[in-house]
Amino acid sequence: MDSLFTTYLQLGFEHISDPKAYDHIVFLVALCAIYRPQEWKRVLLLVTAFTIGHSLTLLLAVLDIIRFPGSVIELLIPITILATAFYNVSQPAERGPQAMRWNYAFALFFGFIHGMGFSNYLRALLMPGEEGQLWLQLLAFNLGIELGQIMIVACVLLLAGLAFGLLRVKAAAWNQFVSGAAAGIALTLLLQQWT
Amino acid sequence: MLSRLLIALLLCLSVPMAYGEGIVPTHEFHLSRCHINYNVAEEALQMTLHLFLDDLEDAMLREGIDIQFLCTEKEKEDAEKQLYRYLQMHFQLRVNQQAVTYEFVGKEVSDDLLGVWVYLEVKEVDQVSALTISNRLILDLHADQRNITSVLVPPGKQTYLILDRYKSQESLNYAQ
Numbered sequence: 001m002d003s004l005f006t007t008y009l010q011l012g013f014e015h016i017s018d019p020k021a022y023d024h025i026v027f028l029v030a031l032c033a034i035y036r037p038q039e040w041k042r043v044l045l046l047v048t049a050f051t052i053g054h055s056l057t058l059l060l061a062v063l064d065i066i067r068f069p070g071s072v073i074e075l076l077i078p079i080t081i082l083a084t085a086f087y088n089v090s091q092p093a094e095r096g097p098q099a100m101r102w103n104y105a106f107a108l109f110f111g112f113i114h115g116m117g118f119s120n121y122l123r124a125l126l127m128p129g130e131e132g133q134l135w136l137q138l139l140a141f142n143l144g145i146e147l148g149q150i151m152i153v154a155c156v157l158l159l160a161g162l163a164f165g166l167l168r169v170k171a172a173a174w175n176q177f178v179s180g181a182a183a184g185i186a187l188t189l190l191l192q193q194w195t
Numbered sequence: 196m197l198s199r200l201l202i203a204l205l206l207c208l209s210v211p212m213a214y215g216e217g218i219v220p221t222h223e224f225h226l227s228r229c230h231i232n233y234n235v236a237e238e239a240l241q242m243t244l245h246l247f248l249d250d251l252e253d254a255m256l257r258e259g260i261d262i263q264f265l266c267t268e269k270e271k272e273d274a275e276k277q278l279y280r281y282l283q284m285h286f287q288l289r290v291n292q293q294a295v296t297y298e299f300v301g302k303e304v305s306d307d308l309l310g311v312w313v314y315l316e317v318k319e320v321d322q323v324s325a326l327t328i329s330n331r332l333i334l335d336l337h338a339d340q341r342n343i344t345s346v347l348v349p350p351g352k353q354t355y356l357i358l359d360r361y362k363s364q365e366s367l368n369y370a371q
């Protein structure tokens with residue numbers, strides 16, 4: 001027995017962290033593959049840029065201003081993973097503020113695409129006669145997604161810290177390993193769409 | 196710089212690739228919605244359900260009900276009767292500890308054509324002090340099916356339930 005807020009919070013959290021719908025998880029993993037645990041503030045900003053992006057398209061879709069066909073988004077999401085992975089391995093090891101601005105911009109832009117994916121889910125949840133509560137539903141759902149995202153990137157940074165500290169993995173090797181794995185998964189997802 | 200160009204190129208290519216695929220509307224979520232509202236003025240419990248048509252037909256097939264082509268031109272003559280039969284098997288209400296029978300008021304296809312809205316009503320309910328909802332619709336089909344159920348019995352607050360395979364029934368108490 002729950003209120004609207006906690007229900008939508010739970011649905012948002014579970015939607016992003018659902019291991020069966022792992023495309024968003026893989027994107028977040030790719031997004032933070034180039035960062036060391038001590039750069040957690042940058043990662044937090046990056047995730048926030050991603051959230052601003054997906055909140056915007058989510059809002060537009062739920063207000064019925066734009067509709068996004070599910071099959072197109074299913075293709076676009078693996079492409080955002082692939083693009084992020086390629087970007088990661090083509091980056092110099094040291095990042096200045098200029099490069100970070102680019103990274104935030106990409107995260108924001110990719111957020112638009114993932115928001116379209118979230119919107120199809122949220123649209124499948126909304127009931128008629130609840131229009132007055134739409135903002136609360138959106139807020140709770142987005143907050144749930146944000147909490148899920150923070151949990152996922154925290155896990156990745158923790159794993160990176162363990163790899164660096166215990167296994168003496170080099171940061172560049174870690175990036176290539178994680179980005180390569182993400183790209184492989186993205187390619188598989190793309191191929192599934194075609195076959 | 197080159198990498199940024201490459202990414203921009205990938206993104207530009209992705210849109211025609213996606214459209215080339217041909218847009219088939221899909222839903223990858225195993226969800227249903229149910230809104231239960233006690234209409235004080237009409238002394239009736241009114242229910243609105245949203246079910247995805249493909250899942251619904253599959254779930255009905257599992258119960259031995261032939262495909263009904265619901266909400267299409269090929270819809271069978273007694274499709275609504277079969278749908279009502281399926282609903283009665285898997286969606287039950289108890290009002291004030293008594294099992295009640297709801298009427299089938301009507302149905303309409305959702306505007307994306309993927310789902311159906313079903314309207315049900317229990318008449319002559321003069322007060323609701325306890326309500327038990329059992330919503331097992333489509334649960335046998337997908338392990339991750341969730342039936343989001345919201346209940347509004349004035350003057351009480353709206354209650355949200357996420358019913359699934361592990362917990363498909365919930366009792367609410369409105370006694371003063």
